[in-house]
Amino acid sequence: MRKLKITELNRLSRDDFKKTEKIPLIVVLDNVRSLHNVGSVFRTSDAFLVEAVYLCGITATPPQAEIHKTALGAEDSVDWKYFENTLDAVESLKQNGYHLTAIEQAENSIPLEKFHLEKNKKQAIIFGNEVHGVAQEVMNQCDLCIEIPQFGTKHSLNVSVSAGIVIWEMAKKYKL
Numbered sequence: 001m002r003k004l005k006i007t008e009l010n011r012l013s014r015d016d017f018k019k020t021e022k023i024p025l026i027v028v029l030d031n032v033r034s035l036h037n038v039g040s041v042f043r044t045s046d047a048f049l050v051e052a053v054y055l056c057g058i059t060a061t062p063p064q065a066e067i068h069k070t071a072l073g074a075e076d077s078v079d080w081k082y083f084e085n086t087l088d089a090v091e092s093l094k095q096n097g098y099h100l101t102a103i104e105q106a107e108n109s110i111p112l113e114k115f116h117l118e119k120n121k122k123q124a125i126i127f128g129n130e131v132h133g134v135a136q137e138v139m140n141q142c143d144l145c146i147e148i149p150q151f152g153t154k155h156s157l158n159v160s161v162s163a164g165i166v167i168w169e170m171a172k173k174y175k176l
Contacts, residue, residue, distance in 0.1 A: 039070030040160035046074035048171035109147035
């Protein structure tokens with residue numbers, strides 16, 4: 001077994017990435033405070049051809065050195081938009097026909113493995129603050145809630161880890 005060289009990975013250029021058809025998925029970050037988490041979400045969004053990332057409230061926006069450190073330039077390839085208030089992002093998404101899904105531990109949440117994606121529907125997945133999660137006022141506007149099952153002693157995952165898991169699952173469902 002031999003590791004592939006970077007030149008053998010057939011990665012898209014930034015210009016080609018911009019022209020490539022994306023999966024109809026927008027990732028919303030609701031007051032995420034860590035710039036490293038923001039950068040990680042950009043990088044994962046690039047890897048799986050996410051349409052855009054919406055940065056809301058206290059969530060930092062590019063250009064920022066700490067975002068770039070983990071995004072590795074994905075903040076330049078993935079489209080993004082800033083909203084001062086997450087509810088404004090939610091309203092915009094609703095007006096544009098997106099199905100809104102909070103990623104949170106909540107009553108009546110659907111375990112990720114049981115979530116059925118309708119490929120003809122545009123999706124927006126909302127990740128919350130590292131301490132408080134998705135704001136209740138935002139949850140109230142969502143169509144449903146997905147929960148990542150956990151089996152250990154901790155009751156939460158880092159927001160960038162959660163985003164990686166859910167974005168990968170959504171990308172698989174859109175692509176398969």
